[in-house]
Amino acid sequence: MTATTTPTLRARDYLSDIKPIWCPGCGHFGVLSALTKALAYLERPKEDIAVISGIGCSSRLPAYLDCYGFHGLHGRALPLATGLKVARPDLTVIVAGGDGDGFSIGGNHFLHACRRNIDLCYIVMDNAVYGMTKGQASPTTPPDWTRSPLTPNGPGIPVFRPAAIALAAGASFIARGFSGDPHGLSELVARAILHPGFAFVHVLSPCRTFRPDDQSDWKQGVHPFTDRARSDAEAVPALRVDDDGMGIGVLHEADPTAHSGPKDTPADTDRAAAIDRIEAELEV
Amino acid sequence: MTARTSDHSQPITVAISGSGGSGALTAGSILLAAAQRCGRYGLMMRAAGPQVRGGESVAILRIGPTPVTNIGDRVDLLAALDWRNIERFVDELPLDSDSLILFDPDSGPVPDPIAASGAEQSGVRFANEAKAQPEGRANMVAVGVVGSAIGLSLTALSDAANEILANKSVETVRATQACITAGYPKPALAAETVPTRSAKRRWRLSGNAAAGLGALRAGVDFVAAYPITPASEMLEWLAPRLEHTGGNLVQAEDELAAVSMLVGASFGGVPTLTATSGPGLSLMTEGIGLAVASETPIVVVDVARGGPSTGLPTKSEQADLDQALYGLHGDAPHLVLAPLDVGDCAFTTEWASRLAERLQTAAIVLSDQALGQTRAVIDPPAAAPPVPGRKRVDQDRAEQSPGTAGTAGTAEERPAKTAFARYRQSADGISPMSIPGEAGLTYTADGLAHDERGTPSSNAAHHRAQLAKLADKLNGHDYGDAWARRDCGDDYTHRNGSRPISLVTWGSSWGAVQEAAMRLREQGVAVQTIALRLLAPLQHEAMRRALADSGVLVVEINASGQLFRYLHAERVLPSAARSFARPGPLPLRPAEVLDSVRQLFGPPELERTEAAAISDAGSSRRLGGQA
Ligand SMILES: Cc1ncc(C[n+]2csc(CCOP(=O)(O)OP(=O)(O)O)c2C)c(N)n1
Ligand code: SF4
Ligand SMILES: [Mg+2]
Numbered sequence: 001m002t003a004t005t006t007p008t009l010r011a012r013d014y015l016s017d018i019k020p021i022w023c024p025g026c027g028h029f030g031v032l033s034a035l036t037k038a039l040a041y042l043e044r045p046k047e048d049i050a051v052i053s054g055i056g057c058s059s060r061l062p063a064y065l066d067c068y069g070f071h072g073l074h075g076r077a078l079p080l081a082t083g084l085k086v087a088r089p090d091l092t093v094i095v096a097g098g099d100g101d102g103f104s105i106g107g108n109h110f111l112h113a114c115r116r117n118i119d120l121c122y123i124v125m126d127n128a129v130y131g132m133t134k135g136q137a138s139p140t141t142p143p144d145w146t147r148s149p150l151t152p153n154g155p156g157i158p159v160f161r162p163a164a165i166a167l168a169a170g171a172s173f174i175a176r177g178f179s180g181d182p183h184g185l186s187e188l189v190a191r192a193i194l195h196p197g198f199a200f201v202h203v204l205s206p207c208r209t210f211r212p213d214d215q216s217d218w219k220q221g222v223h224p225f226t227d228r229a230r231s232d233a234e235a236v237p238a239l240r241v242d243d244d245g246m247g248i249g250v251l252h253e254a255d256p257t258a259h260s261g262p263k264d265t266p267a268d269t270d271r272a273a274a275i276d277r278i279e280a281e282l283e284v
Numbered sequence: 285m286t287a288r289t290s291d292h293s294q295p296i297t298v299a300i301s302g303s304g305g306s307g308a309l310t311a312g313s314i315l316l317a318a319a320q321r322c323g324r325y326g327l328m329m330r331a332a333g334p335q336v337r338g339g340e341s342v343a344i345l346r347i348g349p350t351p352v353t354n355i356g357d358r359v360d361l362l363a364a365l366d367w368r369n370i371e372r373f374v375d376e377l378p379l380d381s382d383s384l385i386l387f388d389p390d391s392g393p394v395p396d397p398i399a400a401s402g403a404e405q406s407g408v409r410f411a412n413e414a415k416a417q418p419e420g421r422a423n424m425v426a427v428g429v430v431g432s433a434i435g436l437s438l439t440a441l442s443d444a445a446n447e448i449l450a451n452k453s454v455e456t457v458r459a460t461q462a463c464i465t466a467g468y469p470k471p472a473l474a475a476e477t478v479p480t481r482s483a484k485r486r487w488r489l490s491g492n493a494a495a496g497l498g499a500l501r502a503g504v505d506f507v508a509a510y511p512i513t514p515a516s517e518m519l520e521w522l523a524p525r526l527e528h529t530g531g532n533l534v535q536a537e538d539e540l541a542a543v544s545m546l547v548g549a550s551f552g553g554v555p556t557l558t559a560t561s562g563p564g565l566s567l568m569t570e571g572i573g574l575a576v577a578s579e580t581p582i583v584v585v586d587v588a589r590g591g592p593s594t595g596l597p598t599k600s601e602q603a604d605l606d607q608a609l610y611g612l613h614g615d616a617p618h619l620v621l622a623p624l625d626v627g628d629c630a631f632t633t634e635w636a637s638r639l640a641e642r643l644q645t646a647a648i649v650l651s652d653q654a655l656g657q658t659r660a661v662i663d664p665p666a667a668a669p670p671v672p673g674r675k676r677v678d679q680d681r682a683e684q685s686p687g688t689a690g691t692a693g694t695a696e697e698r699p700a701k702t703a704f705a706r707y708r709q710s711a712d713g714i715s716p717m718s719i720p721g722e723a724g725l726t727y728t729a730d731g732l733a734h735d736e737r738g739t740p741s742s743n744a745a746h747h748r749a750q751l752a753k754l755a756d757k758l759n760g761h762d763y764g765d766a767w768a769r770r771d772c773g774d775d776y777t778h779r780n781g782s783r784p785i786s787l788v789t790w791g792s793s794w795g796a797v798q799e800a801a802m803r804l805r806e807q808g809v810a811v812q813t814i815a816l817r818l819l820a821p822l823q824h825e826a827m828r829r830a831l832a833d834s835g836v837l838v839v840e841i842n843a844s845g846q847l848f849r850y851l852h853a854e855r856v857l858p859s860a861a862r863s864f865a866r867p868g869p870l871p872l873r874p875a876e877v878l879d880s881v882r883q884l885f886g887p888p889e890l891e892r893t894e895a896a897a898i899s900d901a902g903s904s905r906r907l908g909g910q911a
Contacts, residue, residue: 017701018739046702047723052548062728063739066702068720069728070551071740073574076544079508079536083545084720086532087506088552091720112537274528275500279664282487282497284321 011036014046016066021057027205027215028058030179031125035094036065037186042193049092052081054106056098056132058125058205075105078113078122085118092193093119099126103139103160113198114169117256121192121199124162125179127207127215135210145214163251164239166200172256173199174239176248178222179206184248197256204246218246225249292324292435295348297356299377300426302365304338307423310448311363312343313659314427317444318436319347320488320661327352327626327660329871331376332598333369340369342376347434351662353625354795357875359383361433362403363426365410366391370398375870379403386429388412388422413466419459420466428467438468487664491629491655492518492559494665495585496525498633499557501667502641504583505531506556508545510538513597514653515559515587539564543571546582550575551729553674553719555641557583557633562591562604565611565648572646573612576754578729579644579707579715581674583637588652590868599869600654602791603842608648609820609850617755619647620820622791624769627665629655632817635668635766642671643757644714650819654792654871669766677704677716677725702726705736709749713757758821767818770830771798773805776812784810785885786834788857790819790847793872797839800877809881816847827856835885836861839877843867 014036022028039049049067053059055074062069068091072080077095085093102110102124113122128140136150139160146154166174173195177185185203192199204222206215225247226238239251298315302308312328319326326347333339344359346352358378364370364387379385379401387394389407399405408429414420424445431441445460452460489497496518499507507526509519523533532549536542539560546556560568565586575582588604590596608620619639623632629651636647706727708715715736718725732740733747741747776784785804789797794815804811814830836857838848845865851857864880 015701017703045723047721047726050551050720051728060740063730065728066726068551068726070548070578071728071730071732072547072578073544073570073731076540076571076574079541079544080548080551082534082541083506083508083548083550083556084552085548086534086545087549087554087556088720091552108537109541112541271529274525274530275497278497278500278525278528279487282489282493282664283485284488 008043009040009046011040014039014065014067016064018063020064021060023209025208026057026131027127027179027203027207028061028125030182030185031058031096031123031203031205032061032064034177034179034182034185034189035061035096035123037182038189038193039067041186041190044092048090049094050081050084051094051096052077052084053095054097054101056101056130057207058096058098058127058131059101061096075101076109077101078106078109078120081120082113082116082118085120089119093121094193095120095122097124098131098138099124099128099140099162100130100138103162107139107160111165111169114166114171114200117170117172117197119196119198121189121195121201123189123192123201123203125203125205126162127205127211129207129210131207131210147210161239161243161245162200162202163243167239167252171200171252172197172254173250174202174252175200175250176202176204176225178204178218178248180219181222181248188250191250195253195256204248221246222248225251292349295346295350295352295356296360296434297344297346297358298361298363298430298434299342299344299359300363300365300423300430301340301342301370301373301377302423303340303368304335306365307421308341308365309343311423311427311430312345314441314444314448315345315347315431315434315436316659316661317447317488318431318440319345320486321440321443322436323486324349325351325486325661327355327658329355329654329658331373333372340372342373344376352660354799354874355871356799357873361386361430362398363408363430364388364394364398365422365426367395370395374398378873386426410467414463417459417462417466419455420463421459424460424463425467428464431464432468438465441468485664486661487627488659488661489626490517490657490659491623491626491651492587492657493521494626494629495559495623495633495649495651495656496522498630498635498668499583499637500525500529501630502555502634502637504555504557504637505529506546506549506554507531507558508534508536508542508549508556509558509560510536510542510564512561512564514589514657515561515564515585518559518585518587518656539567540571543568543582543584544574547571547575547578547580550580550582551578551720555581555637557585557637559585559587561587561589561597562607563594565604565607569607569611572618572648573614573616574731575646576612576616576618577614577731579717579754580729581640581644581646583633583640583647583649585633585649585651587656588650596869598653600652600792600871601842601868602650602652602793602840603846603868604650605790605819605840605842605846605850608650615751615755617758618645618820619643619758619818620650621647621818622650622816623655624791624794624815624817625662626655626658626660627662628817630665631668635671635817638668638671638673639761641674642714643761644674644717645754645758650791652792653869669764675714675716677718677722703737706738707734707750707753708736709753712760713753715753763818763823767816767823767826768830769794769815769817770812771801772812773801773810775805776810784812784834785881786831786836787811787813787839787877787881788816788831788836788847788851789813789839790816791840793839793841796872796874797877799874800881803874803878804881819847819850822851822854822856824854824856827851831856831858837864837881837884838862839864839872839880841866841868841872
């Protein structure tokens with residue numbers, strides 16, 4: 001609505017004046033930077049963007065943007081964003097959070113957001129640890145990781161596989177990016193925002209403080225994902241068997257209109273008249 | 285019996301019972317619809333066995349010439365279509381020697397637990413009569429018999445049947461009409477037929493529908509919920525109607541999601557509401573706290589069932605008050621309201637939504653199964669008192685200093701960073717709110733303790749300021765008279781030095797309490813009723829003034845006297861106040877309240893003295909206070 005009067009914004013114009021509390025070297029800085037780049041590229045007015053998060057280091061992101069934001073409850077960012085998007089379809093709604101927030105406490109919402117296919121862009125900054133609560137195992141932590149005093153023998157359970165699970169739950173857009181590659185990541189985020197359905201961006205975003213040893217080699221480990229997952233039939237084996245969790249790119253993209261969420265019935269134009277008619281039903 | 289049922293100046297209670305598939309509830313619905321057509325008032329409760337669908341059930345209706353507020357003390361007339369599993373309903377069917385049982389002798393004699401009431405018995409061959417009509421059904425014969433017994437005209441019954449069976453086949457409707465007519469004159473009950481007065485505007489709806497209507501009246505445009513008995517009907521009532529008013533309803537994956545969806549939609553500027561019951565309320569509490577802390581308005585209607593845990597899903601209790609008042613962690617002031625009757629579900633839900641919007645907070649509305657699933661014929665409920673809408677920034681611009689905010693900017697001078705103080709302190713504690721889409725007013729809402737901009741802060745001064753603001757805005761609001769329904773009768777005065785009696789109650793207990801008060805007044809007792817609609821914030825001063833110098837009895841349906849404890853803790857009750865609290869699920873009956881008054885205050889005819897006030901006998905709980 002303000003497109004004609006708003007000057008072209010640079011990526012840094014999307015940043016607020018609040019200084020991140022993240023540790024130096026935290027992967028989440030790269031995600032913030034990639035997101036601002038994507039928003040500038042898409043030329044979205046700041047006031048038409050809402051960034052919704054849960055709780056965690058990663059979930060602190062909204063306040064660092066000069067957009068509307070909601071830093072809500074641990075695990076509940078997706079439903080909060082769903083309510084906002086359904087009530088205000090005119091907005092660009094972006095959801096941001098961590099692996100604990102999205103895959104553990106919020107895991108059920110993740111499945112249903114994939115199914116519901118509402119037009120949200122969901123960015124999960126996966127550091128395979130609970131950063132904010134100081135280093136416990138998350139759903140993506142390897143079973144033999146013994147650094148947490150809470151699970152001294154390792155979590156001992158197989159890792160959660162976000163991309164495969166999103167696919168099985170019906171997500172129509174799945175991408176993986178690396179926070180150490182903000183440029184590539186910003187392209188993925190821009191594509192996810194443009195995707196007119198639920199778009200999941202799984203970001204490998206190292207925790208410098210609690211996973212210093214195991215995640216420093218991510219830069220070497222990531223590699224382009226061979227983009228051959230065009231249809232569901234091909235995507236399933238690709239994501240379940242071949243995916244080593246380090247392939248970056250768009251992993252899956254399907255026609256979002258195939259199931260585009262609940263249909264809108266046109267409302268009566270006059271709200272008061274509609275209520276009068278409803279009340280009249282109650283008489284004899 | 286003839287005299288009793290044909291006396292239309294008094295309310296009458298009738299019950300229709302039958303095993304699965306017998307159609308007892310359909311028969312009840314037709315009778316209620318016919319009563320509406322005859323210009324009467326009434327309500328219908330239902331009780332059912334444990335089956336998920338079908339199974340034995342009983343419809344209990346109380347019909348009267350003036351508004352019917354409760355189900356009464358006893359059943360005047362029971363029409364039993366058969367006797368299978370009837371013993372399940374003995375508690376729900378208080379018959380006595382003045383009652384009449386119409387039963388089908390072909391299904392056997394009146395079983396002992398029912399016969400023990402001493403009620404008069406009369407055989408009517410419902411099934412046999414129905415057999416005479418092709419596709420005839422015994423329940424429709426009973427509609428004719430009972431309808432004639434309580435003076436509903438045949439035309440009204442027949443029109444009501446057409447309405448209730450609108451979706452059935454032509455043959456079914458034809459058979460129904462034949463059965464109703466066949467049942468109507470027999471046995472020859474000298475009941476007078478009341479002419480249909482359809483001109484009079486009167487509504488028939490359930491409390492759940494009324495609450496839904498209140499939401500629409502308040503402008504609620506977004507509902508998210510997870511199904512749960514006995515709240516689902518409210519959601520099912522709302523879903524198609526929201527489509528007409530331009531709103532949305534999302535069936536969420538659980539209550540954790542539902543409440544968060546409300547917060548999101550409300551952040552977007554849209555009034556929101558959800559409905560649930562105890563287990564769902566438990567799951568929602570963290571989200572309700574977020575609404576409070578982030579100052580995002582939401583409404584949660586709890587259609588309470590018996591508890592704890594999964595409890596009694598299909599039956600009523602007023603046992604969620606403690607949770608509604610105290611269930612949120614931290615100091616989280618919020619609104620708690622309770623509708624007082626079926627029609628008041630509309631008024632209170634509308635008011636709750638308007639208050640939540642104005643005060644930027646969460647409102648919990650404590651309805652219950654006894655209100656939600658009761659269908660009633662009532663006068664159209666009043667609209668809630670006007671409350672100014674959500675305080676938005678533009679209305680407040682004059683006193684606003686949103687930092688460097690502003691949209692204007694040329695390509696050369698880029699817009700500066702926004703520093704909108706979303707949670708700015710203000711005289712009434714209510715901060716102007718922007719909504720997404722408004723340029724220059726961006727902010728991040730937060731459930732963490734925060735400063736005026738919403739930026740997380742663990743600074744002690746910020747925390748204190750935030751807590752004070754949350755409390756002040758609720759306590760400073762003028763709620764007017766709607767906080768309670770107070771009825772003093774015509775003559776609420778001191779007599780010869782004795783003090784009048786105050787019956788204090790809340791929610792669905794109001795109906796039986798007000799009828800008890802009416803009967804006490806007929807006996808010459810000075811009594812007032814105060815039914816709290818706004819439970820939090822409590823109107824301490826108004827309450828103390830209203831109760832001044834009276835003997836107080838607090839009446840509620842839960843085991844531990846939750847309202848009584850609350851009012852005592854808030855120091856609004858005189859120390860000698862007494863409690864009548866018993867668990868559900870049976871509906872409160874006026875006679876129980878009368879018994880309790882007699883025990884606690886002495887025979888009502890007697891002048892009450894301090895010393896005679898307390899009796900130790902009886903079943904009511906006394907949780908505090910000394911004589
Ligand atoms: C209901 C609830 N349970 C637990 C917590 C504590 N908590 C805060 S953040 C967090 C984990 C965050 O991990 P993740 O989402 O991976 O984010 P990261 O800090 O790693 O970026 C937990 C368990 C909470 N805030 N709320
Ligand atoms: S603890 Fe880890 S995730 Fe949190 S800010 Fe520090 S580096 Fe980042
Ligand atoms: Mg993490």
